[in-house]
Amino acid sequence: MNSWPVGLVFPGQGTQRQGMGEPWRDTPSWDITEEVSLATGEDLAELLLHTPSEELRRTDLAQLTVFTVAVMAHAEAVRRGLLTGPVAACAGHSLGEYAALTAAGALPLADAATLVAARGRAMQAAAQQREGTMGVLVRAPLAEVEQLVGRVREAGAPVWVANVNGPGQIVVSGSPEAIEHISEEASSIGARMIRLQVGGAFHSPYMEPAAEALRIALKNTSFAPRHTPVVANVDAEPYSGDGDWAELGTRQLTSPVQWERSVHTLTGPLGCRRLVEFGHGRTLAGLIRRIVPETEVVSVDSPDALDQLQP
Structure with a gap:
């Protein structure tokens, strides 16, 4: 089973909860919180351990916390050598696309965290301009x-x-x-x-001011020329270094997330026989089971859940 092609998927905003980082606190991958804090100027340890759920609804904080837990979960699986099957591709739902790009080797962690922070701030500002x-x-x-x-x-x-x-x-x-x-x-x-319970009309023309602000940050970021394929939200197509991620990321803010099509891309042309969800909650696993019920899906939302990846 572990020789089958594997796809890695990462959740988006909405899965944040108070204490969501607690399960990862005693793992070596917890050090990622320090790197994300340095890159963004936010105290990720405080956000992940103590900040109330109501405060985490704030778009910029929600996005940073969800992103950080997702990359921690993936990093811990890599550190333990548990991703033994060939990773065919990655994909993320909305915000999760940035964790997917990190896992795929398209972006260093600090650069991805910086973009997530810029994206969250821009979306929050756009939502304040126009209620949605x-x-x-x-x-x-x-x-x-x-x-x-x-x-x-x-x-x-x-x-x-x-x-x-x-x-x-x-x-x-x-x-x-x-x-x-x-x-x-x-x-x-x-x-x-x-x-x-969201703070704006995301993935709609209401986010055009945010898209313009994010475009600048994306254009100033270097993406790896080759990396594990990442299936883009906007068109459900895989890109392995040949994609214009500045354009794809900008369009994503005002375009529909094509998640159903993305899952079919992972399990169809890319041949993924198993999908592994990294991050808090099991939202994507539930969706995947409805889209492709014949495909095995595993949710890694705690260190204990990593046991499911054992050979």
Whole structure:
């Protein structure tokens, strides 16, 4: 089994919780918190151990904490020599793309952390300029969600598809009024809406100011000319050094996250027979099981969970 091609996946914002770093505190990989703190000017140990969940909802802090736990979990697996199968590719959901780029060798840790901090600040500032929110439509096909979103937008309420997470789970993003309108109309397509506790209308045109700010940071960052393929959110295509990550990362802020297609890329053309999720929680594993139920998926959300990777 361990000779099968493996894909590594990393979660995005929304998985942060108070004390999320506690399981990793006594591992050698905990030293990563110091490096991320130096690169970003934030006290990651304090954020990961003591900061209340309510405060961690702040976009810039949420992104740093989720990123740091994901790279710690991956680093500990590497340190213990547990990734024995060939790693065919990496992918991350939204923010998780930066952990994927780190694991793939496209970015050094300090550079990736710096970009995550810049991204979080830019998204928070954009959200303060224009109030927005998000919601998940469950049990509805993508085509019907797109039609509903189009009707509401044509009626003057700004709303867009933000994440295509998997069968029957589509995230929409826009103004509070538009999201309320979508919620009221959800039953017309056999769906129901779950509101997301987020600070803005992410992956929509509301993030254009953030995209412009992030573009500058990305352009000033050097990506490795060759690295393990990373499947990009914006088009679900793998890039191994031939991609313009400055452009891909900029587009990601205002474009839908094509997660369902990305998982099919990992398990189809890239041949991944096993997917390993690194980071807090097991959100991606749940989505993957709905997208490709025949594919083995493992969540590494604590040092104890690393035992699942044993040969």
